[in-house]
Amino acid sequence: MEIKDVKALDDLGILDGINEVIATTEKDGVMNAAPLGIIRDGDNLTIRLFAGSKTFGNILATGWFVANVTHDAWIFAETALGDAPEGSFEIRHGHPTLKDAESWAYFTCEPMRSDIIITQAQFVEGELLRRDFRAFNRGSNLVVECAIAATRYIALRADSYYDEIHKMHRIINRCGGPREKEAMDRLMDRLDRYLHI
Ligand SMILES: Cc1cc2nc3c(=O)[nH]c(=O)nc-3n(C[C@H](O)[C@H](O)[C@H](O)COP(=O)(O)O)c2cc1C
Numbered sequence: 001m002e003i004k005d006v007k008a009l010d011d012l013g014i015l016d017g018i019n020e021v022i023a024t025t026e027k028d029g030v031m032n033a034a035p036l037g038i039i040r041d042g043d044n045l046t047i048r049l050f051a052g053s054k055t056f057g058n059i060l061a062t063g064w065f066v067a068n069v070t071h072d073a074w075i076f077a078e079t080a081l082g083d084a085p086e087g088s089f090e091i092r093h094g095h096p097t098l099k100d101a102e103s104w105a106y107f108t109c110e111p112m113r114s115d116i117i118i119t120q121a122q123f124v125e126g127e128l129l130r131r132d133f134r135a136f137n138r139g140s141n142l143v144v145e146c147a148i149a150a151t152r153y154i155a156l157r158a159d160s161y162y163d164e165i166h167k168m169h170r171i172i173n174r175c176g177g178p179r180e181k182e183a184m185d186r187l188m189d190r191l192d193r194y195l196h197i
Pocket residue numbers: 020032033034035036037038048049050051052053054055056076079080081082144147148151
């Protein structure tokens with residue numbers, strides 16, 4: 001299903017508000033995946049990129065990114081502090097996407113170099129691959145919150161983020177399934193490694 005109309009973003013699961021997606025990008029033949037928020041207000045789409053990430057550099061260099069919609073909290077935790085595992089990518093319509101995405105949407109933008117890029121994004125095309133159906137899981141959402149807190153902790157070193165992560169970790173252990181618990185174990189390991197550098 002190829003969609004050109006921005007209203008069709010609804011069908012791809014990109015709705016009004018902040019859409020937490022996995023952005024896949026590429027530069028010099030190297031693909032990258034990392035969490036990104038797409039802010040949608042009707043037809044208006046904006047992204048905010050902080051300097052220093054591979055996603056920042058790739059989008060600045062190429063002027064495009066793919067938004068992959070997924071309910072898999074594991075991949076948010078994994079790509080927030082590290083690289084996507086081998087075999088995660090699949091080229092669709094010539095664009096790097098996540099193999100297991102529920103949908104993908106290709107956007108172009110015209111970023112200007114600065115410490116923070118805030119740019120409008122234009123939807124070009126996308127594809128609905130499968131509809132995920134599952135009950136709301138508190139642990140799953142908290143894994144994504146922990147991934148955000150972990151990236152902020154590394155950037156700002158404010159102890160409040162670390163305390164937050166520990167509180168959320170307890171709830172994840174109670175409410176999450178094996179994949180959420182594994183995602184957290186891996187995130188905590190990575191965080192510890194960063195702290196000892
Ligand atoms: C749920 C979530 C949303 C995020 N949204 C953004 C964002 O909108 N802009 C941004 O610059 N970083 C965002 N981040 C942080 C980046 O994903 C993080 O800095 C990551 O390490 C970048 O990886 P990269 O170097 O592979 O691009 C987000 C992280 C998470 C967990």
